[in-house]
Amino acid sequence: MIELAGVPELIDPVMVAAFEGWNDAGDAASTAVAHLDREWKGEVFAALDAEDYYDFQVNRPTVWLDGGVRKITWPTTRLSVVRIGGDKPRDLVLVRGIEPSMRWRSFCNEILGFAHELGVEMVVVLGALLGDTPHTRPVPVSGVTSDPDLARTMDLEETRYEGPTGIVGILQEACTHAGVPAVSLWAAVPHYVSQPPNPKATMALLNRLEDLLGLRIPLGELPEDARAWQLGVDQLAAEDSEVAEYVQTLEEARDTAELPEATGEAIAREFERYLRRRDTGPGSGPGQAPGGHATEGGDASYLRDTSSGRTRPPKPSRPETGTRPGASGEPTQEQPSDDDNDSEDSSDD
Numbered sequence: 001m002i003e004l005a006g007v008p009e010l011i012d013p014v015m016v017a018a019f020e021g022w023n024d025a026g027d028a029a030s031t032a033v034a035h036l037d038r039e040w041k042g043e044v045f046a047a048l049d050a051e052d053y054y055d056f057q058v059n060r061p062t063v064w065l066d067g068g069v070r071k072i073t074w075p076t077t078r079l080s081v082v083r084i085g086g087d088k089p090r091d092l093v094l095v096r097g098i099e100p101s102m103r104w105r106s107f108c109n110e111i112l113g114f115a116h117e118l119g120v121e122m123v124v125v126l127g128a129l130l131g132d133t134p135h136t137r138p139v140p141v142s143g144v145t146s147d148p149d150l151a152r153t154m155d156l157e158e159t160r161y162e163g164p165t166g167i168v169g170i171l172q173e174a175c176t177h178a179g180v181p182a183v184s185l186w187a188a189v190p191h192y193v194s195q196p197p198n199p200k201a202t203m204a205l206l207n208r209l210e211d212l213l214g215l216r217i218p219l220g221e222l223p224e225d226a227r228a229w230q231l232g233v234d235q236l237a238a239e240d241s242e243v244a245e246y247v248q249t250l251e252e253a254r255d256t257a258e259l260p261e262a263t264g265e266a267i268a269r270e271f272e273r274y275l276r277r278r279d280t281g282p283g284s285g286p287g288q289a290p291g292g293h294a295t296e297g298g299d300a301s302y303l304r305d306t307s308s309g310r311t312r313p314p315k316p317s318r319p320e321t322g323t324r325p326g327a328s329g330e331p332t333q334e335q336p337s338d339d340d341n342d343s344e345d346s347s348d349d
Helices: 025-039 104-118 148-153 167-177 199-213 222-238 241-261 264-279
Strands: 014-020 043-047 062-066 069-073 077-084 090-098 122-131 141-145 182-190
Touching: 014 025, 014 104, 014 167, 025 077, 025 090, 025 122, 025 182, 025 199, 077 104, 090 104, 104 167, 122 167, 122 199, 141 148, 141 199, 167 182, 182 199, 199 222, 222 241
Parallel strands: 014 090, 014 122, 122 182
Antiparallel strands: 043 077, 062 069, 077 090, 141 182
8 A cells, every 4th residue: 555645746746767787787877866866855755665576685685883773774666756946846756776676567566556646747767778889979868668659749769679678678668558658768888887887877867857857957066077987987998909999999980870960950959958958057947946855654764874975986997898789778688787786775865
């Protein structure tokens, strides 16, 4: 039974979800939702029962001390609500957690239950995959949907992917079958520098989400982090002639593929996008207003605040060379494995 007594009536709510694991190369997607939660001061109002969906030998709970008292953080999926102020306020329902180990259909049904009770108008699921893309170019972000009408009205691709899928693909299909408009946004992360964090990919996802929903998202220090990340990878590539040559090959392929896109219409779209962001700068856009809060449901003693303070992104380790599968609209088997999340805290709240 879903109880939402502590959640206020929402305004034009959109659900934005991301899950650590196979669908989250470089932690780009989960970090994007964490950024939204942090910037708009969201508070958790619900958490799924970890016993129902997680194998604790794969995603282990963590023990921590709170004033000398030992507490446990269980891997799970949590929901929060943030209100975006301004002339036209609206609410986002943020879903962040780890890809479940089991019972995916029940997991999606529970998420959809919250969406129904909250009156969610659309679900946007963020993902990141490994691709043959150079780190020196803008991060490609594709928007896909199973709904042909939505694809046409929102300038998205109608998915044609066939093959292994993760919880992002399953949740999108569950939404479609339930009659809830659903979109997936995928960022392509360079496979030769896939370890997290990847602030450049995170920022690309937020920019695409901004355009999709027509709102202003404060980026904070992400642009600075993205520049530092790219500089670090540049330095590593410069130290290895084979990697530098491979990156150059990817650049040439990317530039050749995108040459037909350099049309007057494409340039005009980018210029309009620039002007829109410029006009909604600090102090003038709805994204700059502080978020509203939903109340926290149940005992919140297991919610550990690990987001205090900020750490610089570590310098990426030396890139690996080799041929990897390209971006196909869904992640491949070379995504970060679920074992990468072993013993990690699922929440940065």
